[in-house]
Amino acid sequence: MRDPVFTGTGAMAYHPFHAHRPADFPVSAFLAAAQPASFFPSLGLLPKPLAEHALSGAAEAGLHAALHGHHHHHSHPQQQAAAAAHLRALKSLEPDEEVEDDPKVNLEAKELWDQFHKLGTEMVITKSGRRMFPPYKVRVNGLDKKAKYILLMDIVAADDCRYKFHNSRWMVAGKADPEMPKRMYIHPDSPATGEQWMAKPVTFHKLKLTNNISDKHGFTILNSMHKYQPRFHIVRANDILKLPYSTFRTYVFPETDFIAVTAYQNDKITQLKIDNNPFAKGFRDTGNGRREKRKQLSLPALRVYDEACAKGDGAESDASSCEPPSSREPLHSPLGSATSPLKFNRSSRDEKNSTESDQEFEHQEQMSVGVSSPGPQAASPFKPSIEEKVKDKPELDKKEDCEDSSRESDSAFSIRNPEKDKSERGNPKESEPSRKEGKERFTPLLIQTEGPSSFSANHLQSLALSGLHGQPLFNPLTAAGHPLLFHPSQFAMAPGAFSTMGMGHLLASMSGASALENGGLSPQGTATPGSFPFHLSQHMLASQGISMPPFGSLLPYPYTYMAAAAAAAASSLPAGGVASCLSRNALLSGSRPRLRFSPYQIPPSSSLLSAGLPGADHADSGSGSSSKPGSREGSPAPGPHGSPHAPAKEAVNELQSIQRLVSGLEKQRDESPGRESPK
Amino acid sequence: MRDPVFTGTGAMAYHPFHAHRPADFPVSAFLAAAQPASFFPSLGLLPKPLAEHALSGAAEAGLHAALHGHHHHHSHPQQQAAAAAHLRALKSLEPDEEVEDDPKVNLEAKELWDQFHKLGTEMVITKSGRRMFPPYKVRVNGLDKKAKYILLMDIVAADDCRYKFHNSRWMVAGKADPEMPKRMYIHPDSPATGEQWMAKPVTFHKLKLTNNISDKHGFTILNSMHKYQPRFHIVRANDILKLPYSTFRTYVFPETDFIAVTAYQNDKITQLKIDNNPFAKGFRDTGNGRREKRKQLSLPALRVYDEACAKGDGAESDASSCEPPSSREPLHSPLGSATSPLKFNRSSRDEKNSTESDQEFEHQEQMSVGVSSPGPQAASPFKPSIEEKVKDKPELDKKEDCEDSSRESDSAFSIRNPEKDKSERGNPKESEPSRKEGKERFTPLLIQTEGPSSFSANHLQSLALSGLHGQPLFNPLTAAGHPLLFHPSQFAMAPGAFSTMGMGHLLASMSGASALENGGLSPQGTATPGSFPFHLSQHMLASQGISMPPFGSLLPYPYTYMAAAAAAAASSLPAGGVASCLSRNALLSGSRPRLRFSPYQIPPSSSLLSAGLPGADHADSGSGSSSKPGSREGSPAPGPHGSPHAPAKEAVNELQSIQRLVSGLEKQRDESPGRESPK
DNA sequence: CCCATTCGCACCTACGTGACAAAA
């Protein structure tokens, strides 16, 4: 666990920030995945769990808190000292051991989400940032009242497909474009006590989506015409600096996935938005000759969210949580029902010795049925058509995650456990006929898996693997030993921790390996060194005592980039494939499986990035260039999405786009810190 | 320094909070003034400085951070354990010793402030809360780039007078009504690094003023028709929990004082607001037959703020700092100029042994002239008329603070040092003739006193004393040994710290003294125990790891109240008198005096509240009853404003109103925790 | 009657919506 290779490494990615409107702009902050054993003096951490832990932290990187303001692109050596001081302080912060909790999470406005999901949810992304609608809002229960928690959400690719809306239906239109770094959005109220979190719904409506790869606000950057899966995370920690070392409990609500668009494709979605989003009231058919387009599209559907979520539900757990709401109209139907998602629990220090049977490979089921209302649920047209995909691009067969996601809302009712899920995944097409009957079961059934499970690394890897070679879900044995596909800036790094823990060499050693093989994307602004963005405190991070030492001044740029890229890849990979598949299967099935996962096993003294873990080469095989250790000019590998099985042509295309990005990065890297990459 | 009497005491005051609109509601949070020696293991703290330190912390109490949400009125014993854990963590947080900084603070939009000040600034207070205009905004320089700072502001009574607007001028209309507890408003970005703070202006526009004594939002409660003085504080601390033990550097901009009103009295002020506040554009004379009233009042004055402060100045240090601004119109004249205020620096651990000569009684002058622009400055009509006061109410002569404030913007040009100021204060009327010539000098000259000076307790006491018997300002010898007039809920208390530091007995000992004598006002919601208000993290406190143990369950109520009341009084006393007087004098004088103040000396083992410090009896003499040690039924003294020299009739009136409030408090105290006091 | 306060209102800023046309 003191293995210098990966005991504590991290990279700071940084988005230069210039808020033209300092109001509610989130800014990226990245925490370290560093995991010194000394951080848990009272815990008998073993090498393996620790390594897993560290990895997990890294995977959950790219922490992103809402904030605003701007910063300076200066390097400040003194920061190192300050960071060191803070680290000492952090070190002494004892974790809330012995805290007992059993979080249950319910998705708010599930009916609304379901309505969208059935049609194939679309989320508009704009340069200036666009909110999600419906707003991502969850109700949390089962937390320890007094313990402190950090709640986060992120949005990861649901598959590695690009879509197009053709003939009134979504279909696969090729391989996914490279993903920009996805940032963890830390709920601005974090950390807060369980009691506080449970007091009211937790909303993430401040998170904004954008297609502007140069975004300086810290918005979540998505690719248009790609499918994404929002995720919710609960971390018991009283300090954001501890995030990287903490256990992430991740919850995925399959009905919240969506395709990012720059303009709505499906008129029904448009109408649904208009009917339910208070801000779009101007487009509702008020009898007065209002808007054109969208005629009778609007089913007499419940225009519910508008009224329910608004003031009806009371205060919510976010500063401006009530912004979208408000509407004096009577609420036509209850919409407060919620959903219980699949829960991916990445334990860390809890699993020290696998002394707890829970952490082994037994399957302990303990699920909680969500409140979910028996609302009217129709078949979801949101099936990017496996059929079309299959016939159009048979060569994409291996991309099971894509296929899987395409049947997300209906198939796999029979799945009762990972094995079954696995078996079913083998023949996605066969499951098609069963869609119809799935509808009925779909709606109200909600499953929450409990018990220790490894998420971050494990989960992500599983996701990645499933996309790559259809590994069975949640099989720890399978997951262990597979390569972690990192993605830029998902890697969390507390610069202070990094700079003061003498881990520069770790990064170096990482870079010496095939660290870059999987991290192909340019972190754009994320890896830009500079002073800590301003106003972090307002929205959280700064208040956590995180100082932003000029990362670039502490380490050679190549290392910074590579670490960030490698670590980040782990969480932004086509994760939705497995995740959504499993959760959907579970959701559809009437059973309540209690899935249990063991932590991802990582060889204690091998670099996660460089070690010859099975699958690493695999994932890299189709991408081409592998950067030489420490070499600046080495072009990074194809990137997280680089499926080894993808056609050569697509791989080349992807590689090219990645290289474009990387070249920008490298150019930036060679110039003064704090500059944005051109274009 | 381990003196149980006041080595570490604190009381938690708490405002039950129910945000109907969870958006931007600040919520009160109170930190401990506890000062255990163990908190500064590396510092050779001596009893006296420590005691002074603790007192100062208490004086700066009533910390108030913007936040929202609601809470529960439950007591949770477990909180104690959690608090203890946090305390341990806090204890290990080493202060940034050896940090060198020399903060300079400039008031933004000084010209605008000056325009208002000349007319006699009025601020509307409403039940729902009203922002200040001009917004209180400062630019900070000279901070240590890497050190963490907490920035705060509060608004204290400028004198103990009530005013009325008669014959187009403000005049004293009697003695001030009792003040509600004033809360420290912690800038939501706190803590942040000096670099971050210096990056852009720090705005406090989120602070709202109200006249609703039952306010649950944490707004600053003011008395209508009373004069107030905003203050700005810089504290070098990386954790809000440390606030009570930290050195406050306080800056007062005399031109920012104002009279709270429920409706504008001076039409010129109205017009100035309309001309400069973007939100009041609807009332501007746009040629179109717009608003009535206010005809040609609007001089062709520079309608500047509107354009300048808006987007022109870039992002500012607050989440919604840009909210009021914005205006596409070209900016007619530069308005970014700033002012350097008087600085009151309360050192704490810096003054351990008075080893530093700075802390002694030498006068080291080191001022910085503000950028201030030579804008057009006319005579300020804002002179609540000493004349009228004198003739109308000659019996008020002794209320020099009132008188002083009445000539704030013009008199005392000759003052070069405290002594001179003192002498001048003796004959306020004599200074009248010199007003005219003062105008010219007034505007641009700005002075910032540097070097160690005791603020919190010392300053406040000085203010109080000056109001009571015209003690010379900043004379530490004079200040020492005087009573501290406390005010409820200005006392800061971190419940966790309190409960886990075994200081209950300290409070008890305090209560045994005449602690209640000066704390007459009911803390209303402030003293209400309960769980920690939600969403603290969003706007800061919760993120600081502050848990809110049910204070009431940890200590008997009487102690809670008394400590809070006693400590709070220190900062809400008529502080503006001396402060504004001095600063104004300094401001007006062409000289640049380098004032130096030694820390307020407090007898190590005597209760600040009960010790027979000179002036204690004095202040109490006119108010009647003095509570017996430990006696609950003892009626508190007249309160912070109770000038011993005030006419009996007024004293009685004030006493009555205070007693009304106190009775409510005591009732609350005897009942279940978490309840608000009636009425 | 005077004064202070309160309330609803019109009018503004700020910004969240989708429509639409133009651009890429």
Place this chain on the structure above:
DNA sequence: TGTTTTGTCACGTAGGTGCGAATG
């Protein structure tokens, strides 16, 4: 050419202004 993206717009919500009548 077809699709996708961008910018502007009207129209909503949310809430910050002072006004002026009503209230006490």
